[in-house]
Amino acid sequence: MTPALLKRLQAAQAEKRPVALLTRLSDGAQALWPEDAAPAPALEEAARAALRDDAAASITLPDGSAWFVHPHNPALRLIIVGAVHIAQALVPMAQTTGFAVTVVDPRRAWATADRFPGIVLIHDWTDDAVAALAPDSRTAVVTLTHDPKLDDPALDIALRSPAFYIGALGSRRTHAKRVARLTEMGHDAAAIGRIAAPVGLNIEAVTAPEIALSILAEVVAARRGAALGQRAAPQMAA
Amino acid sequence: MQTEIGEDILGTAAQWVAQGESVAIATVVETWGSSPRPAGSRLAVSASGRLAGSVSGGCIEGAVADAAKQTMQSGTPQLLDFGISDERAWEVGLACGGKLKVFVERLS
Numbered sequence: 001m002t003p004a005l006l007k008r009l010q011a012a013q014a015e016k017r018p019v020a021l022l023t024r025l026s027d028g029a030q031a032l033w034p035e036d037a038a039p040a041p042a043l044e045e046a047a048r049a050a051l052r053d054d055a056a057a058s059i060t061l062p063d064g065s066a067w068f069v070h071p072h073n074p075a076l077r078l079i080i081v082g083a084v085h086i087a088q089a090l091v092p093m094a095q096t097t098g099f100a101v102t103v104v105d106p107r108r109a110w111a112t113a114d115r116f117p118g119i120v121l122i123h124d125w126t127d128d129a130v131a132a133l134a135p136d137s138r139t140a141v142v143t144l145t146h147d148p149k150l151d152d153p154a155l156d157i158a159l160r161s162p163a164f165y166i167g168a169l170g171s172r173r174t175h176a177k178r179v180a181r182l183t184e185m186g187h188d189a190a191a192i193g194r195i196a197a198p199v200g201l202n203i204e205a206v207t208a209p210e211i212a213l214s215i216l217a218e219v220v221a222a223r224r225g226a227a228l229g230q231r232a233a234p235q236m237a238a
Numbered sequence: 239m240q241t242e243i244g245e246d247i248l249g250t251a252a253q254w255v256a257q258g259e260s261v262a263i264a265t266v267v268e269t270w271g272s273s274p275r276p277a278g279s280r281l282a283v284s285a286s287g288r289l290a291g292s293v294s295g296g297c298i299e300g301a302v303a304d305a306a307k308q309t310m311q312s313g314t315p316q317l318l319d320f321g322i323s324d325e326r327a328w329e330v331g332l333a334c335g336g337k338l339k340v341f342v343e344r345l346s
Contacts, residue, residue: 001343001344003255006345007252010248025315028315028341055276056267058267058268058277058339098245
């Protein structure tokens with residue numbers, strides 16, 4: 001790999017552009033699709049598929065040359081609503097796992113650079129903030145404020161997005177009340193059923209880092225399609 | 239600013255180059271069976287012996303690092319095969335029963 005190509009690959013990652021690195025295994029010749037034209041139509045097709053599936057692939061062209069197709073998608077995103085103690089534990093774990101993390105909390109006393117060094121902090125009201133962040137299918141949204149006036153607007157927006165994971169902190173009783181409120185806001189049972197609540201895998205977590213670990217584990221399970229990432233249908237509020 | 243991605247192997251490799259080191263990149267390009275790291279996993283190796291990332295659970299990194307040093311000197315990429323059928327793989331201890339191919343290239 002030439003340093004120039006490495007720079008272009010790093011620039012694409014910094015600018016959150018999906019690119020695929022195409023390498024001919026016989027001699028190391030490389031192209032960065034789509035900035036560079038794919039050397040063969042089959043490679044372009046393979047590059048699209050690799051980026052779509054987020055999975056690398058080896059292919060052999062009709063001329064007998066073997067190529068490695070290596071997708072480089074932008075990082076998965078985690079939007080944390082609530083600059084609380086659990087968020088402080090969750091942020092570094094999620095970063096280590098490869099997530100680009102954003103923390104949303106209009107309460108400036110909580111969302112400080114001192115508590116979250118180097119993290120993107122957004123102080124707008126939670127619905128505006130989450131709407132502006134536009135969660136996509138590579139985004140997880142977790143609400144941790146435990147305050148309906150902050151959590152609900154964020155969940156309202158998240159439920160209208162294709163986020164691959166939506167989790168909300170709070171007990172079963174808290175969640176039953178939340179379900180009633182979200183129903184009043186016009187969300188049906190199928191939509192509300194997307195919310196993982198109580199948030200996180202049940203590992204009997206007690207401390208803030210343990211709860212953060214349970215949340216991140218469930219996010220990964222959802223991302224990877226693991227059975228642990230599947231929730232039973234939620235109970236409706238009485 | 240925006241947060242760093244967890245494992246920026248190429249970024250680490252670029253830093254080593256900036257420090258004047260020779261560097262090679264090894265990438266898993268194909269796997270069969272129970273290989274611990276998927277295709278696309280990277281290991282960066284520097285001439286002074288620094289390692290970042292992985293291409294297995296740790297069993298073939300030594301052999302890959304040796305090949306990486308050859309490639310650093312020759313500039314010629316290599317495609318390495320590890321697996322049960324490969325005597326050398328047993329020597330280096332790929333005991334998991336997986337098979338994989340690793341592409342090694344110089345960063346230059």
